[in-house]
Amino acid sequence: MERTISFLSRILDTLAPRSCVMCGKRLAVSEEVICGHCNLFLPRTGYASSAYDNDLARLFWGRIPIERAASFFFYKPHSDTSRLIYRLKYGGHAEIGEQLGQMIAEEFATEGFFEGITTLLPVPLTTQRQRQRGYNQSVEIARGIRSVTGLPLLERALERVTFYGSQTKKDRWQRNENVEKAFRLVDAGAVSHQHILLIDDIITSGATLTAAAKEVLQGDNVKVSVLSLGFAKNM
Numbered sequence: 001m002e003r004t005i006s007f008l009s010r011i012l013d014t015l016a017p018r019s020c021v022m023c024g025k026r027l028a029v030s031e032e033v034i035c036g037h038c039n040l041f042l043p044r045t046g047y048a049s050s051a052y053d054n055d056l057a058r059l060f061w062g063r064i065p066i067e068r069a070a071s072f073f074f075y076k077p078h079s080d081t082s083r084l085i086y087r088l089k090y091g092g093h094a095e096i097g098e099q100l101g102q103m104i105a106e107e108f109a110t111e112g113f114f115e116g117i118t119t120l121l122p123v124p125l126t127t128q129r130q131r132q133r134g135y136n137q138s139v140e141i142a143r144g145i146r147s148v149t150g151l152p153l154l155e156r157a158l159e160r161v162t163f164y165g166s167q168t169k170k171d172r173w174q175r176n177e178n179v180e181k182a183f184r185l186v187d188a189g190a191v192s193h194q195h196i197l198l199i200d201d202i203i204t205s206g207a208t209l210t211a212a213a214k215e216v217l218q219g220d221n222v223k224v225s226v227l228s229l230g231f232a233k234n235m
């Protein structure tokens with residue numbers, strides 16, 4: 001489909017040139033967030049077309065009942081994908097999240113990924129972390145998805161509990177213990193009888209999302225699906 005480039009967007013491009021979030025090159029007026037080259041070589045998972053059975057969905061089997069699961073791309077440390085995530089989380093670029101959310105939603109919608117889903121629920125940060133960063137990257141991604149799908153976004157039904165002490169100093173068992181108790185469902189009514197799409201930036205072991213999903217499943221007759229920007233497979 002030919003995109004119409006407005007006179008206004010040409011002027012804006014001259015005044016404030018935008019750059020690719022992966023390679024940093026200046027974007028053409030017709031490009032959004034990621035340049036054509038990076039977009040072409042983005043390591044897409046393709047999971048949206050096999051959302052009931054893929055390596056991400058299998059992470060949750062036997063742990064929580066899950067409907068669909070898909071990530072946009074495979075995440076690798078010290079790569080273009082990790083630079084993108086770094087800019088989103090630590091670069092103060094909240095808008096990247098919303099733009100990527102739109103991009104994901106447009107691609108996943110063509111696979112029917114959102115059919116039956118009723119509510120978007122971004123994985124919350126602790127109040128302290130959110131204050132430090134100024135935004136929650138998962139909420140930004142969810143906003144982008146909302147703008148394409150029109151699905152409502154639930155921001156205060158699930159809370160992330162604050163732990164004291166450094167995570168890195170604790171051993172593996174204690175860390176898992178911390179993750180398991182990391183969330184608290186504060187509004188069961190808001191999730192009851194809903195098909196909730198949990199949204200996160202990166203999924204590694206799936207422990208965080210499992211803990212979040214367990215809390216959400218405390219509501220009556222809840223279905224849960226999972227979406228993330230990156231999937232750090234086998235890390």
Ligand SMILES: [Zn+2]
Nearest residue numbers: 020023035038
């Ligand atoms: Zn690029």
